Amino acid sequence: MARFLARRLASSVLVLFTVSVLTFLIFEVIPNGNPALRLAGRTATSANIAAVEKAYGFNKPIYIQYLRTMGQIFTGKIVSYAQNLNVLSQLKQDLPVTASLVLGAAVLWTLLGILFGLVAGLNAGGKIDTGITVLNFVGISAPSFVIGYVLIYFLSFKFHVFPSSGYVGLSDPLGWADHLVMPWFSLAILYTGIYAQVLRASVVDTLGEDFVRTARAKGLSRRRVVIHHVLRTSLTQIVSLCGLDIAAVLGGSAIIIEVVFNLPGIGNYAAQSIGALDVPPVLVITMFGAFAVVVFSTIADVIYAVLDPRVRAGSSL
């Protein structure tokens, strides 16, 4: 277990290094990317600009700039160009919003995905199965922002069921949930469809396994066969998917939903920073996303090993 975690830690360092270098280089080659122009203000003279370049070190070789920025990130002193605010404290402030959105949506899509996938798999070939499969593909094909705006149109403007935007902290749990229900669903529908299809396939396969026949031959009730043998065995796939998807959403998909519902989370921060070509926040958020991928995939692997003893034996976990 310790060796496994150490190996993952080492690989995460490599991932963070690669991701940060790439992000840094992208902003270097973007046209009009020189931040000194914006920092110096609209009426700046070339002398002003040169002074800003010197002050921020933009005239130094790129690797010096990179090392300097990394140093600022890891000492917590990184400051955004556009607003001159500390990026990490901004991130800390936005994190609860994004975490509420992503984790809530993940719970929703996992539960719904398991429910739909199980029901479809157990009725494979029947009308219920066909219906669920059609719904899944609608969910998978519809872009999340479309679903978001449709929900806003009907549930906020037409019928005033849920607020259309904004975020309320967890100190008011009802308000918190009230503001997040629509974002959760908008984000979860895609993954619900994917998970339901994956689980359905897995359930159909597992139903044909010899050990399910054994379980029935033992005289177990159908309920017990389904939950303890079919679902329990199919879950391992869902778990590994879940880890990666949560990470992917944290580092990317949440941006769209946060913009649609005007949630002051990391995604919104990222969107604004990208629009302003503000390198420090984008760099930090990208690295945060990459780190999330490493962490959640590690967690998924650990849970996978707990769920499937064969994996435990095969790896050094």
Add this chain to the structure above:
Amino acid sequence: MTALLEVEDLDVSFRTEEGVVRAVDHVSFSLQRGELLGIVGESGSGKSVTALSLMGLSRGPNASFSGRVMFGDLDLLTAAERQLERVRGRRIAMIFQDPMTALNPVHRVGDQIVEQIREHEGVSRRRALDRAVELLDRVGIPRARDRARAYPHEFSGGMRQRVMIAMALSCSPEILIADEPTTALDVTTQAQILAEIDKLRRDSGVGVILITHDLGVIADVADRVVVMYAGRVVEQGSLADIFYDPRHPYTWGLLGSVPRLDRARPARLPTIPGSPPSLLHPPAGCHFAPRCAWRFEACSGVPELSADDPEHTEHLGRCWLPLGLARARRVVDGSIGLPVAAAGDRAGTSSTA
């Protein structure tokens, strides 16, 4: 003495995309207490479907059944799923062919046995686990208490089959159905598992239905034998009847293709020419006729399963050949078998019979 299990005219068909497959065709047999009944046949002969149907495990939207499977007063063929759940594992237990896949890989073996015990009896987990350990010990698993905590992948094939047997015995069933229990195992392990099953039925009086394609296995342990071919019973009788006075050319072919250590080694191992018919489009008359060296006009009709020897009324055969002729023809080179020549070459000569 009434039979433990009475199968009458069991018929099982499956609807498939290509048409209706009649997997089991009017099969009847009975099982007595403490008896070991062997069902022999090659793949596709309907032996496994028969076994599964006895426990209602072949039910499905595309399956249809007729006949009766009487277990006491209960017809297992028409019993409700709830009733079957109380029979399965508790009164009739089953061991499957492939021990590598028959156990759930994600649960400890002890827990899998405990699960069965607790489904049928209201005992505590601890009591059930004690019983599971006792059972594992009884079927020859060393350090049973530790091993109960292990997962299936930590056992060898033979040991897994022992776990399966322990599980099958956990509720002291009246009938044990073993579907090719030794096929996936090496020869030494095979012998141990068979000895285990044989010992069991002697000790506990459990009736055993042993399904196999291996006549050697049958010869070792069976009391009575049912020979199946393409969904039908072609011959049934005592072990001695089948091995020393076989009635049906298919049985001759099976016996003739068993390698013998006590004779000179043949250039080629004898085989039965051809392959079993498709059950989608079976031959009109006797299912074995297309492969039979001795077929004649009558074979285009389905022969009855009948006792031909008045001294052995329990010995039934499904063949048109008169008894005397059959006894003469089954001898090939001094032992029982089918002629080596391809069936087609013989067709002309045998039709004069």
